[in-house]
Amino acid sequence: MKKLQNEQLKQQFIQTSGYLDQFSFDVSLDTQLFFFPANSYLVKENQPPSHLFYLVKGKAKLYDTLANGKVALIDFFSPPCFIGEMELVDETQTAFSVQAIEDCWCLALARKDCQKKLLKDALFLQKLCMYFAHKNYRNIKASTQNQGFPLSQRLASFILLTQNEGRYREKHTQVSEYLGVSYRHLLYVIAQFVDDGYLKKEKNSYLIQDTEKLIQLAAEVKA
Structure with a gap:
């Protein structure tokens, strides 16, 4: 993971990804830009993410290591989408591994600075509900595709x-x-x-x- 000090690139991603539309208040000044090389981890298993990430470029996969040592693929992330939103909403949630399939760029908000404000933001919570619904639909669709x-x-x-x-x-x-x-x-x-x-x-x-x-x-x- 590398924090990029590139204001021009950050603003470009903010403008093209619909990022600001996810919040009712201006998060620009609190937003950071991170780069994750292919195969690196955006989130490590059992280590709650320090940031709420918004994937703006690249692809990543979500997986879990089971008690018997097997690794189970769960889901895939393509931009634009949140990563770390479950842990933001529920701090008791066990973090799964999120690994970059290819080079990834993420806009990010530090949890310690923004968590309380985000959880009081009605627009952000509405967007999260829609995101959860779309994710659930996608998982159901994947299950039916496996059968059909x-x-x-x-x-x-x-x-x-x-x-x-x-x-x-x-x-x-x-x-x-x-x-x-x-x-x-x-x-x-x-x-x-x-x-x-x-x-x-x-x-x-x-x-x-x-x-x-x-x-x-x-x-x-x-x-």
Whole structure:
């Protein structure tokens, strides 16, 4: 995590992301700009975030480490969206890990300075309620997609979501559980993608070679 002292870039993100529309008072002077390189952590498990983040560029994933040591993917973040809002509302909430899939930029408000004021802001709370509702709808939609679409289409959509600079690196065990399929079935479809020329296997990743075909496969799932 790196705090950026770039006022011009901060103002650009503020103006283009709808950030100020989330609050009934001017938060500009209290807002900071952070940069998170790909694979770094925006939030670490069991460590409450020090800031309320507003993702304005990049992609990140949310996951939990279970008692048996397995890592479970939960959700994905694309801009614009809040990160750390659950811990802001409920300080007893256990923090899950949020990791950058690609380079991420976030506008941020320090919890210690703004928490009380934010929790009294009717507009902010209304926006959070809408955000929670949309997130719940998205999770329900993902669950129904797992039941209604073949793995090839869902995997194509997942690869496009999680790729970074044309490379796909997610762990097969976590992906199979997230998509609700067996490890063997997942490996079979990935091998088919390689045979069909959509992906190329490399040492620790897959290089996407036919983005258009993956987009075509994913189109119905995203509809």
